[in-house]
Amino acid sequence: MEDTFKHQGWRRQMVNQLRKRGIFGESVLSAMDKVPRHLFLETMLDHIAYEDKALPIKCGQTISQPSTVAFQSQLLDAQPEMKVLEVGTGSGYQTAVLCAMGLRVFTIERQKELYDLSKPRLQKLGFRAKCFLGDGYAGLPEYAPFDRIIITCGAPEVPPALLMQLKSDGVMVIPVGNEHQEMIRIEKHGEGENDVTIQKYGDCKFVPMLEKLNY
Ligand code: SAH
DSSP: OOOOHHHHHHHHHHHHHHHHTTOOOHHHHHHHHHSOGGGGSOGGGGGGTTSSOOEEOGGGOEEOOHHHHHHHHHHHOOOTTOEEEEEOOTTSHHHHHHHHTTOEEEEEESBHHHHHHHHHHHHHTTOOOEEEESOTTTOOGGGOOEEEEEEOSBBSSOOHHHHHTEEEEEEEEEEEOSSSEEEEEEEEOSSSTTOEEEEEEEEEOOOBOOSSOBO
């Protein structure tokens, strides 16, 4: 499959809708204009790839809806070249958006089947993220600290290891809760784990953040 004028047109409309719905970050909007979302989905979903919907991917997981990807990316408030950790690679779509924003992206996925699909997909499309098969609860201590951390699954609580791996002055965007989550933005001020500011951005619904790998 390729990126046709038809897909580019749908994508332009998606970006215009995001703008109307309050996404103002130009780097987020221009990244989402560049990433061909339909190439992160199965062919049969091609016709709805640019609607504002979460859609099924393998292993019972979902690709987040475009407005959620845009909102989380905007809350990160990242500058080009920053080091970002993403938990929950899934299809790789959010990963690609972060790459298109000029960030240095490290992404972890616990489902081997998804990791095996998204890693070559990102590479083929020219998005240079470093992909890892692992448990996001542990983060990536060998590559820490990170300027930004984004979690794309619903976490029962803020994983302490991830907060440790965030730089001082760093930002973490994480949906926290079990059945339903609240979108939380954490700004870390010093090295201490309690020296943080927490802002809440309303209810959301993600697939759960689960422990351990699934081979
Ligand atoms: N960002 C993805 C969203 C995928 S859904 C996209 O754009 O497609 C969330 C993903 O988080 C799922 O693929 C799920 O397997 C993964 N996940 C859940 N718990 C995890 C954990 N502890 N570590 C790493 N990935 C996890």
